[in-house]
Amino acid sequence: MENRILLVTELGPDGHLKSSIRSLLAAAKALKGDTDVLIWGGDTTSALVEAQHLPGIHRVLNGSGATLAEGLAEMLCALVRPLARQYTHILTAATAIGKNWMPRLAALEDVAMISDVVGVESSDTFIRPIYAGSIWATVCCPESLKLMTVRTTAFPGVEGERTEPVPVENLPCPAAMPLSTRISVHTHAQEGRPSLENARVVVSGGRGLGSAEHYEALLGPLAEELNAALGASRAAVDLGYAPNDVQVGQTGKVVAPDLYIAIGISGAIQHLAGMQTSRVIVAINKDPDAPIFAVADYGLVGDLNLLVPELTAALQK
Amino acid sequence: MKILVPVKRVLDYNIKARAKADGSGVALAGLKMSLNPFDEIALEAAIRLKEAGLATEVVALSCGDAMVQEGLRTALALGADRALWVSSTTELQPLAVAKLLQAVVLREMPTLVICGKQAIDDDANQTGQMLAALLNWGQATNAAEIQMGEGRVDVVRETDGGTETLRLLLPAVITTDLRLNEPRYATLPNIMKARKKPIETLTPEELGVTVEPRLKTLRVQEPPQRPAGIKVDSVATLLARLKNEAKVI
Known part of the structure; x- marks a missing residue:
């Protein structure tokens, strides 16, 4: 069976695509299969055009709206879950956000999940660090839907842009849920310094x-x-x-x-x-x-x- | 308000884990095991809520073979009121543990489940989120601060760029990060008392949960090592090397 891969990517604080999407593309390339990219946020306008020009993808799924602005796990699961079974693999970066929602989706879909993937051996076999990284485990996942967070530093980003944009499918923005709400955000001042993830x-x-x-x-x-x-x-x-x-x-x-x-x-x-x-x-x-x-x-x-x-x-x- | 705190017994964090020579697993025989440090923080958070009069009972729970009772004794010595042991010799993966916890939650009806954000052996960082999903409860992972309110809890959580505060409806699941608190040590009298406290035993069968592992670990190995570098004798040499040899500045 042909793999169908969904890459779910969060946007940077500036509303643009994060460069980590290119590492997710590299992981998808190792898996081989049709690849879609899902972007989400309160306003995805800038990132949408960037996503449409990513190399090697079929289409962009666009989840944009107020209930997605906060990146709550409950909301992201509501966004992704209706699509989940159209795919064989769903990947997201192992960020604070990715680590938060992906296991929730896994339990809702009753599948095991693979955290912090650093290597792809085949479409069902992955390498991940355990014991604080002192050991690497090679893990086989027999689930029909494979959910994983990817350690993006382990996958050098795929370069390039396509000239013709891929089509976009707009996703319905999930309705607000009372389970959790974000009441405040405190961003540590970086004083003009680059962010840890992107700094050279x-x-x-x-x-x-x-x-x-x-x-x-x-x-x-x-x-x-x-x-x-x-x-x-x-x-x-x-x-x-x-x-x-x-x-x-x-x-x-x-x-x-x-x-x-x-x-x-x-x-x-x-x-x-x-x-x-x-x-x-x-x-x-x-x-x-x-x-x-x-x-x-x-x-x-x-x-x-x-x-x-x-x-x-x-x-x- | 009752708080459930799941705890896991893991290789002590001071010991460097090594793969068995045949790559079939991690060598654990004869090595010191301790409570997962993030679970100790979870337990401390629950005990402090009880001490502050905001909780009435702290129930510790552990899943696994007979040895996990050691971890429960530690939890009792630290201040848990009761201990539950889900006895199983099967390898328990996060989804199976989340299902066992779900079944226990439906029996015990706690208002809050506080877990460590990850266990330092498999580093999965999944169980709390999975439990929240199965119960359809709200979740706040990586907690740095917990503030109880009327029918709700506010949780300051660590994010990639700072912190955010989530307001969760109760009941809810919280997973703990490092800065939430500094766990206490068990005193000798409490350790002695904990030895005499009963531990209630349950089985996956009684709870109606199938715990067969889904993921199969094919092999474990040491990660690739970086080749050793050199020591330089001065800042000037370092800069020259970085410029001319490594070409990074």
């Missing part, structure tokens, strides 16, 4: 920074110089040096930038799981035996309080 360079700090003041004072200028996003280890988040949404690791965000600079991070397995597919890794740490050096392309042993300002100053030249 990530500067991350750990316990070695010593305080929230040091975290910002030492890493902020370096990040600015490199146009980098700021990240943190779980230890730094636990100690209150950095907000939780910049935590890099198995239970936080998984990133794979061109350059990842780990500062004062020892390299616990759960942190490594979140960054070890970065193209180039630099580690600065005072402990020459820190596990982070085992994955770093370039290691610098010494006092970060001296080395980081020195690095920032050298870049400014």
Whole structure:
């Protein structure tokens, strides 16, 4: 049977398509089959045209309306569920939103779900990390409908645009449900920095920074110089040096930038799981035996309080 | 108000998991097992609601073989009022656990289920959401703050760009993130007392749930390792390497 694949993608805060859709396209390509893209949001106008020009797809399904603006799991399930059985595979990125609604849909459809897919072996066999990424499991899913969240960093994005737009099918916007409502949103100020998921360079700090003041004072200028996003280890988040949404690791965000600079991070397995597919890794740490050096392309042993300002100053030249 | 807290016994988070040599599974024999850290946070949240007079009973539940009773003893020592053990030697996957929980919820009728957002062994992050779906309850995953109200609960949850506050109608399912609280330690007298408390036993058959695994793990292995890099002796050398060799700046 021919695979029929649905890629469900959320929009960025600017209303445009997120680049992660191109990684979902890569995963779909590995699965082989007819591929549709579903976009959803309060207003999908900008993203719709972008989606219509994605390579290798058949059509775009458009879910646009007030009840979808908040990305609530209950609403996304109401949107996707009526279509679900038209497909053999439904994929979404393993983001906070994707991890929230996909398992709900799986239970509604009475199918097992595969989380955090990092590899596609065949149309029913997938690789996913377990135990904080220290082990990879190869899992066979015999369900007729295969639902999965995809770790997009594991799939290099498909490039290209089509010249002729694909057709659009507008989906009915689900009616409001009383189960849950969003009453407020607090977005952490990024101060003009790129977001962790999209940044070409990530500067991350750990316990070695010593305080929230040091975290910002030492890493902020370096990040600015490199146009980098700021990240943190779980230890730094636990100690209150950095907000939780910049935590890099198995239970936080998984990133794979061109350059990842780990500062004062020892390299616990759960942190490594979140960054070890970065193209180039630099580690600065005072402990020459820190596990982070085992994955770093370039290691610098010494006092970060001296080395980081020195690095920032050298870049400014 | 009754709160149900499902807990799972997992390989202690300080121990690095290794694949068995033949790739058939994860080597667990003889290694220290503990309560899943996110479940400890869930239990702590429930106990604090009870201490604040907002809940009347905290019921801990665990599914699996006889060893999971150890986890329930810990939950009792930490402050759970009662413990339920769903006895099964089958490999329990998230959907099966969600169905067992659904059946228990229909018996116990809790107002709130608080679970860890994921177990640190299979890292699935599915069970809470699946349970909410089966019960047609609202869900708030990755909770950083819980505020009880009249017939509702407000939950501050961690998102990719910050936080958001959801207002859920009760009953509801909440899954916990790291910052919700710092769990207490069990005191020795409480550990001793917990040993004598009864644990109620149930079976999937009694609950009318089929728990056969759906997904089949074909093999487990260590992930590909990055080749070891080099140590450089100065900031100048580092920058030169990043420019000329790695070409990233």
